[in-house]
Amino acid sequence: MISRSIALLLLFLTNAVFAQELKPIFDGKTFKGWEQRGEAIWEIDDRVITGRTGKGGHGWLCTDRTYGDFILELEVKIESGNAGVQIRSHFEEGDKMVGYQVEVDPSARAWSGGLYEQGRRGWLQNLTNNPAARAAFKANDWNRYRIECRGDSFRTWINDVPATDYRDSLDVEGIIALQVHSGKNHKVQFRNIRIADLGKRKWEPLWDGATFNGWEKIGAGDWTIKDGMLIGTHAQNVKPFGHLISEKRFNDFTVRLKYKALAGNSGVYFRTDKGGGSGVVGFQAEVDATKDAGGLYETGGRAWVVQPDPKNLHKYFKTNDWNSMTVSAHGSRIAVDVNGFRTAEVINDPSRREGHFAFQLHGSQDLEVYFKDIEILSAPDQKPSAKKIKPSVQITEQPEKLRVELDGVLFTEYHFGSVPRPVLYPVFGPGQVSMTRDWPMRESTGEERDHPHHRGLWFTHGNVNGVDFWSEQKQFGKIVHDKFTKISSGKEGVIQSENKWISADGKLICRDKRTLRIHGTGNPRILDFDVTMVASEGDLVIGDTKEGSMAIRVNESMRVKPNSFNQGKLAGRLVQDTEVTGADTWGKRAAWTDYSGPVMGQTVGIAIFDHPKNPRHPTWWHVRDYGLFAANPFGVHDFEKKSKGEGDFKIPAGKSATFRYRFIFHEGDEKQANVTELYQSYSKEKLSAAK
Known part of the structure; x- marks a missing residue:
C-alpha cells in the first residue's frame, strides 16, 4: 500500500503541476x-x-x-x-x-x-x-x-x-x-x-528483456527467454495454471507490449494478487489465439467485465502475428487497446485499485505465447516549480458576478445581479466535472425542466415572516445583493456580502451577512458557506416549512431516480452519517448527507456538513431522489408530522443567528472520499467570528 506521506507528496506534486503558469x-x-x-x-x-x-x-x-x-x-x-x-x-x-x-x-x-x-x-x-x-x-x-x-x-x-x-x-x-x-x-x-x-514522458522497460529479475514464476507451464522475447508454453495434460508475476505492486499506470499467440489462452494480469484456484485473482486483458483478444476479465470476481464482440475481431486482431496491446488503469477507469482499437473500457469500476502484473499460462491447454517490448509510461521529466505557482484561489469581479478560479480554472461564479437571489453556478468538482444542473441558468439538453427555482447552489427559505423566498413567481420575495464587504484571493478565497430580503410589495423583511470561503483546490474542493440572519427590521420568524434552505441542485446524471433521458443508466447514491440511504433520507436528521453519482463517466459526489454548533443540529434534510439537496433546520411540521409552526425559529429584533455549512465536492462515493473523517475534522475546527 502507498504510505500516507507518499500520497500527500503525490497530491502536492499533482496540485503544483496543475498550478503551472x-x-x-x-x-x-x-x-x-x-x-x-x-x-x-x-x-x-x-x-x-x-x-x-x-x-x-x-x-x-x-x-x-x-x-x-x-x-x-x-x-x-x-x-x-x-x-x-x-x-x-x-x-x-x-x-x-x-x-x-x-x-x-x-x-x-x-x-x-x-x-x-x-x-x-x-x-x-x-x-x-x-x-x-x-x-x-x-x-x-x-x-x-x-x-x-x-x-x-x-x-x-x-x-x-x-x-x-x-x-x-x-x-x-x-x-x-x-x-x-x-x-x-x-x-x-x-x-x-x-x-x-509539464515535461515529457518516455516508455521505460517493465521487463528487462533478458532475465527474470523482478519476476516470480508460480504454478505450472514453462517460461523461457530468447532474443528479447518472453516465451510461455503449457501442455493440455497439465491442469494447473502458470503465471509470471511481478514482485512490485502498481496502482495507476499505462503499459504497452507486443504479443503473439500461436495456440491456447493467455492473458496480461494487472491489479492482481496471488490466490484463488488458478493461482491469481485480479483483472486480465485477454490474450487468445482465436477469440476475445483484448477483452477484460476478472478472475476471482465478476468473470467477464467486457467481452469483445466477435464480429469486430477481424478489424483489429492479427492471427499468428505480433499484436500491440495497451492497458491503462487510472483510478476507477480501465481501458484496453489492441492495435489501436479500443477493445474494452470501464469508466466507473468500483473494485480493485492496485496489485501486481502477471502473465498467464492457462491450464489444461496446449499453449504457446510470446511477449516482447513490455514497457510502462514514466512520470514526466519536468518537475513542478513552486515559483510558478500562483495563488490557489483567484476571485475576479465581473458585471453582476464574481468569477472564482482554482489554480487557473473555473470553480464557480457567484451571481448577484439579475437573479432572484445570489446563486453559485456553475460549480465544478475535481477534474472539472460539473456538479450542478444547468437549467434554468443555461439551456442544456438532457435535463428535466422541473422546479425553475432550483438554481445552482443557494441559500433561501420558503417562509420568512410569512413571505416565501423559495419560489420565484412575482408574488414571492427576493434576496437582493446590497454590497460586498470583502473579496480576497490567495491560499483561500473569501467572499463576504450583505443582502436584503425584500417582499414582493417592496418591504424590507430582514438582512443577512454571508461569508463564503473556498479552499482545497485538488480533491476534494471545499466551500464553506456561513450565513447570519439579522432581525434588522423587528422580530424575525423563519417559518416551519420544508421549502428551504441551504441547497444545491445536483447534476442530472447524479440523480438517484434517473430522469427520462437517463433511463436504464447507472443511478446516483444518497447516504447520511446515520446510514440512512436513498429516498429515505428525506426529512431525516443527520450531521451530514452525501449525494454521489456518475457524471461524464466517473463517480463524483457532494457532501453537505451541518456544523455541530448550528442551531438545531443535527439538521433535517430536504433531499430528493430527483436531485434537490438541501439542509433545512426549520421544517419540523413536514419532516416530523408535528403541528404547524412547531419548527418556527424566532430571532428577536436586533439580534442574529448564524448557520454554518461546508460543501465537499469530491471524487468517488462517500467511502472513497473519506467523508466521515472529513466531517470529524470539520467539527473540530475553530470557528471564525461571524461577520
Missing part, C-alpha cells in the same frame, strides 16, 4: 516559433492569427518544437466550415498530418472540443453523449479552449464546460498545430495562445 507561445505580432505547412493562408492582425483556405487543401500553423504533457489555453472564433487544434502530432510523407486533433466545429453537429485522430483512426471521442459541451460552443464568437495532456489522459473544456475525457497513448509527444480545413472560403481565428509545459 501559462506562458504565451504566440507573441501577438510575428510567427516566431511557428512554421506554416500545407495550403492555407495565415495572417496576423491586432494580436489575432487568421487562417484562410488557399488552394483548397488542409493548412497548418505548427509549433517549431514538440510537447509531451501540457496545459494549453487559447481562444477560437469561426463562423462556418471546420478547423481544429492538433496536439502530439507529426508529419508523414510530406505534409500528411498524423496525430490527435481537438475539434473546432460550428455546425449543427456541434462536436467542438471532441477528440479526433487525424490521418489514422478518426474519431476517438465525439460529443454525441455530452449535450452540455455541444451547447457550450458559440459560432462566430470567441470561445475559450482548455486542453490538458498528461500521460495518456486527454481532457478538453469549451468555455469552461468539460468536453472530452479520453485515454490513449499511441503518441505521448508531438507538435501543436492550428488547422484550416480543406474546402472553400474557410476562415478561423486564434488568439491568446498560452501553454504550461
Whole structure:
C-alpha cells in the first residue's frame, strides 16, 4: 500500500503541476516559433492569427518544437466550415498530418472540443453523449479552449464546460498545430495562445528483456527467454495454471507490449494478487489465439467485465502475428487497446485499485505465447516549480458576478445581479466535472425542466415572516445583493456580502451577512458557506416549512431516480452519517448527507456538513431522489408530522443567528472520499467570528 506521506507528496506534486503558469507561445505580432505547412493562408492582425483556405487543401500553423504533457489555453472564433487544434502530432510523407486533433466545429453537429485522430483512426471521442459541451460552443464568437495532456489522459473544456475525457497513448509527444480545413472560403481565428509545459514522458522497460529479475514464476507451464522475447508454453495434460508475476505492486499506470499467440489462452494480469484456484485473482486483458483478444476479465470476481464482440475481431486482431496491446488503469477507469482499437473500457469500476502484473499460462491447454517490448509510461521529466505557482484561489469581479478560479480554472461564479437571489453556478468538482444542473441558468439538453427555482447552489427559505423566498413567481420575495464587504484571493478565497430580503410589495423583511470561503483546490474542493440572519427590521420568524434552505441542485446524471433521458443508466447514491440511504433520507436528521453519482463517466459526489454548533443540529434534510439537496433546520411540521409552526425559529429584533455549512465536492462515493473523517475534522475546527 502507498504510505500516507507518499500520497500527500503525490497530491502536492499533482496540485503544483496543475498550478503551472501559462506562458504565451504566440507573441501577438510575428510567427516566431511557428512554421506554416500545407495550403492555407495565415495572417496576423491586432494580436489575432487568421487562417484562410488557399488552394483548397488542409493548412497548418505548427509549433517549431514538440510537447509531451501540457496545459494549453487559447481562444477560437469561426463562423462556418471546420478547423481544429492538433496536439502530439507529426508529419508523414510530406505534409500528411498524423496525430490527435481537438475539434473546432460550428455546425449543427456541434462536436467542438471532441477528440479526433487525424490521418489514422478518426474519431476517438465525439460529443454525441455530452449535450452540455455541444451547447457550450458559440459560432462566430470567441470561445475559450482548455486542453490538458498528461500521460495518456486527454481532457478538453469549451468555455469552461468539460468536453472530452479520453485515454490513449499511441503518441505521448508531438507538435501543436492550428488547422484550416480543406474546402472553400474557410476562415478561423486564434488568439491568446498560452501553454504550461509539464515535461515529457518516455516508455521505460517493465521487463528487462533478458532475465527474470523482478519476476516470480508460480504454478505450472514453462517460461523461457530468447532474443528479447518472453516465451510461455503449457501442455493440455497439465491442469494447473502458470503465471509470471511481478514482485512490485502498481496502482495507476499505462503499459504497452507486443504479443503473439500461436495456440491456447493467455492473458496480461494487472491489479492482481496471488490466490484463488488458478493461482491469481485480479483483472486480465485477454490474450487468445482465436477469440476475445483484448477483452477484460476478472478472475476471482465478476468473470467477464467486457467481452469483445466477435464480429469486430477481424478489424483489429492479427492471427499468428505480433499484436500491440495497451492497458491503462487510472483510478476507477480501465481501458484496453489492441492495435489501436479500443477493445474494452470501464469508466466507473468500483473494485480493485492496485496489485501486481502477471502473465498467464492457462491450464489444461496446449499453449504457446510470446511477449516482447513490455514497457510502462514514466512520470514526466519536468518537475513542478513552486515559483510558478500562483495563488490557489483567484476571485475576479465581473458585471453582476464574481468569477472564482482554482489554480487557473473555473470553480464557480457567484451571481448577484439579475437573479432572484445570489446563486453559485456553475460549480465544478475535481477534474472539472460539473456538479450542478444547468437549467434554468443555461439551456442544456438532457435535463428535466422541473422546479425553475432550483438554481445552482443557494441559500433561501420558503417562509420568512410569512413571505416565501423559495419560489420565484412575482408574488414571492427576493434576496437582493446590497454590497460586498470583502473579496480576497490567495491560499483561500473569501467572499463576504450583505443582502436584503425584500417582499414582493417592496418591504424590507430582514438582512443577512454571508461569508463564503473556498479552499482545497485538488480533491476534494471545499466551500464553506456561513450565513447570519439579522432581525434588522423587528422580530424575525423563519417559518416551519420544508421549502428551504441551504441547497444545491445536483447534476442530472447524479440523480438517484434517473430522469427520462437517463433511463436504464447507472443511478446516483444518497447516504447520511446515520446510514440512512436513498429516498429515505428525506426529512431525516443527520450531521451530514452525501449525494454521489456518475457524471461524464466517473463517480463524483457532494457532501453537505451541518456544523455541530448550528442551531438545531443535527439538521433535517430536504433531499430528493430527483436531485434537490438541501439542509433545512426549520421544517419540523413536514419532516416530523408535528403541528404547524412547531419548527418556527424566532430571532428577536436586533439580534442574529448564524448557520454554518461546508460543501465537499469530491471524487468517488462517500467511502472513497473519506467523508466521515472529513466531517470529524470539520467539527473540530475553530470557528471564525461571524461577520
